Structures are given as C-alpha cells and as structure tokens.
Amino acid sequence: MTRRVFTGGQVLDGTGSPAGAADVAVQDGRVVEVGIGLDGDEVVDCTGATVLPGLFDCHVHVMISGVDTLRHLQTPFSYGFFEAAQNLRRTLAQGITSVRDAGGADLGVAEAVRRGITAGPRLQIAISMLSQTGGHGDGWHVCGAELPLLGPHPGRPRTIVDGPDEMRRTVRELLRAGADVLKVATSGGVLSARDDPRHPHFRPAELAVLVEEADAAGVAVMAHAQGAEGIKAAVRAGIRSIEHGIYLDDEAIDLMLDRGTWLVPTLAAPRAVLAAADAGAALPDAVVAKARAVQAVHDESVRRAVDAGVRIAMGTDSGVGPHGDNLSELGLMAGCGLTPEQAWHATTLSAARLLGVADTLGSLEPGKRADVVVLDGDARDLTGLTGRVREVWRDGVLVAAGGAVVEPGTIPPR
Numbered sequence: 001m002t003r004r005v006f007t008g009g010q011v012l013d014g015t016g017s018p019a020g021a022a023d024v025a026v027q028d029g030r031v032v033e034v035g036i037g038l039d040g041d042e043v044v045d046c047t048g049a050t051v052l053p054g055l056f057d058c059h060v061h062v063m064i065s066g067v068d069t070l071r072h073l074q075t076p077f078s079y080g081f082f083e084a085a086q087n088l089r090r091t092l093a094q095g096i097t098s099v100r101d102a103g104g105a106d107l108g109v110a111e112a113v114r115r116g117i118t119a120g121p122r123l124q125i126a127i128s129m130l131s132q133t134g135g136h137g138d139g140w141h142v143c144g145a146e147l148p149l150l151g152p153h154p155g156r157p158r159t160i161v162d163g164p165d166e167m168r169r170t171v172r173e174l175l176r177a178g179a180d181v182l183k184v185a186t187s188g189g190v191l192s193a194r195d196d197p198r199h200p201h202f203r204p205a206e207l208a209v210l211v212e213e214a215d216a217a218g219v220a221v222m223a224h225a226q227g228a229e230g231i232k233a234a235v236r237a238g239i240r241s242i243e244h245g246i247y248l249d250d251e252a253i254d255l256m257l258d259r260g261t262w263l264v265p266t267l268a269a270p271r272a273v274l275a276a277a278d279a280g281a282a283l284p285d286a287v288v289a290k291a292r293a294v295q296a297v298h299d300e301s302v303r304r305a306v307d308a309g310v311r312i313a314m315g316t317d318s319g320v321g322p323h324g325d326n327l328s329e330l331g332l333m334a335g336c337g338l339t340p341e342q343a344w345h346a347t348t349l350s351a352a353r354l355l356g357v358a359d360t361l362g363s364l365e366p367g368k369r370a371d372v373v374v375l376d377g378d379a380r381d382l383t384g385l386t387g388r389v390r391e392v393w394r395d396g397v398l399v400a401a402g403g404a405v406v407e408p409g410t411i412p413p414r
Helices: 068-075 078-091 107-114 164-174 204-217 228-237 250-259 267-276 286-307 328-335 340-346 349-354
Strands: 005-008 023-027 030-037 040-044 049-053 055-060 098-101 123-125 183-186 219-225 242-244 261-264 373-375 387-392 397-401
Touching: 030 123, 078 098, 078 107, 078 286, 078 387, 078 397, 107 123, 164 183, 164 204, 183 204, 204 228, 219 228, 228 242, 228 250, 250 286, 261 349, 267 286, 267 328, 286 328, 328 340, 340 349
Parallel strands: 005 040, 055 098, 098 123, 183 219, 219 242, 242 261
Antiparallel strands: 005 023, 023 030, 049 373, 373 387, 387 397
C-alpha cells in the first residue's frame, strides 16, 4: 500500500509536547513513523502549517441547530435529520474526526456515519439525557404545554425518571437503543426555564443505580452538572466527566482530582445563548437571564479547575451555538489559563482518554489510526482557527480540504 509522508511543517503530536519540525509517515490507515527526513511514495506538502492528530469535541448535539423556541415549533420532525447530516459535515471539515453526541443523535444517525451514508466524525452517542421531573431535560412550561428540545421517538426513549427503579429501567432502554455513553443531569441548567443551575438533581440512590447499570454494560457516564452540589454528587457516584462545571467549589475540585474526573467546560455555550438572544431568537426571559448570570462565574470556575490541575477535555455544546465553529473553544480555554499546548492536548489525547479510545486515536504515534489535520500557521496561535484547517485525513484518507468535505472519488486542488 501507498506510504504517504506529511512533510515540511511542524508536528504537534497531541501528547502535550510542544510542536517541532518533523515528518509523519502513514500507511494502511495507520501512523507508521514520526521523525526527520522520512521518505514515502507520496508527499503531502505541509510548508507553513502544523500537523496535528484528528481532533475531538466531547460535547456536541448534531440534531440541534440553534435554540430558538419558535423555530423549533415550526420545524418538521424529519427535517432535523437532514440538518444533522449538514452539521456532521461542517464538524468534520474543521478537523474534528471524533465527537461525543451529548443528546439527540440516535442509532440511525450514528450508523449512517459508520456505514458511509453521510460524511461526519466518528460518533459516540448518549441518545437522550436522564433528567428528574422538573429537571434540565423536562420540557414542561407554565402554560401546560410540553416542549422538550429533544423529544422522544422510537429511537430515542423518554428519559424523565424519578426513583431508582425508573432510573434502572430507562438506562436499560437507552442501552438497548444503542447508547455508547449515558448522560444525566445532576443539576438544573440554563436552557431549561423552570430550574436553577445551582440546585442538585437526583438523589444518591438514583445515581448509584445509574452507575451500577453503566458499569455492568461497560459504558461511561457523563453529567450535565453546573451547581457545586450536583457536581459533587456526580463525582462521588463515580461519573466519569462533568459537563459545564459552572459553580465549582474547592471541595468539588478536590474530589475531581482525587477521582480523576474530567471537566468538559463548554465555555462557548452561555455565549452562544446570549448571541442567539441578541440576534432575536425566541427564548424565555428566564433562560436569557441565567445565561447572563453564569458567563463570568463559569470562566472563573474553569480557571480555578485549570490552576488546580483538573483533567480537561474539549467540548463546545455545538447545537446551542453553530456547528463548524467548534475550534473557537480553544481560545476560550486559553483565556481560562490553558497554554496553547494544553488546549490542543485537551482536544486530542486527553479527549481520547476520556472517550476510551486513546489506544488508537488522539496522538500521532506509530500504530495509531491515521487521523491527521493540517492546520495553516503556528499552532500556538489560537486565533481564527476555523478558517485555518487546510486538510483533514481520517484513517489515511483525505476527507476534507479548504473547509469543505471532499466527496468520494474527487481530488481537490492543492
């Protein structure tokens, strides 16, 4: 098979080490060598660019395309699946070759990508978020109507549960439906009008059953957790990652360090809500007020977690904000104290470890799958990343160039 060498640029291998001059040789869909002066049958000229491993986004919603309530009401049910295909393509074109969908995508969406029916990054799917009555996933409104952002359908079970028995049964339904990961809301949230992000949701017995069932099935659990008490309850229960982490306190940070829990900050999320409101999106007043209240607190909370050494993995909550702008999260993470190398590490090997795929993805090391991103310029410069992705390769095959997905059988100009 063809041996292809990426040469002439800097290599940032994803391990956390700084970038340096090197070549990367790829053959049979795998990285086979990293070093200086490598030869091959074909050459990819990376002059003026940085070569990176395929990138990760650990918190997306490919079935959501904005949070405008009125638009949601006027969108036909099946239209969302076609939007998802577009969202997946936009994400892949940014160099993100692996994502964890935190609610919305069902097994059909994941299988369409796995079988090549639509282009997109590799998917781990949560399908739907477990929430208590009156919690972050409960779409009940004071008028009496129920309008969940992601309602149930044959591939997406209803996930409002109360008590250990309902929790156990619904977890098993999610696993039956094809969930690769389980998601639970252990606090209120911003986009749900009738709860408070600071309040804890679910009791220890309910979370214990969730983690017990997840462990039995060999899957991890992620927690939408914004308030300190909900964060600590999730960590004590053995949940693998905290999503958002807006109101971390010292005890929560110490618990996360002790248990090795990841934080997926999604710093772009409250900013996206405010941008949507400023653009005229129909959102409840309470939602906009909460988004305004949490942004500065969120940034400070993440900054303290970074300073303490909590494990960080990149996630954007894309869907709340636009798909295809995922890489702007790196600049936001740097604003909370991560060095550029740490921000890239959070988007590569640390994320791969969180998702349990670090043996094959997340870094440019011999034997790993040849997911390769060619980024124009110096990777230490985190500005304008969205427009700087020159090429994206997955398993050694060119899948995107110049910000657009490459259709099978076509060769874009270089």
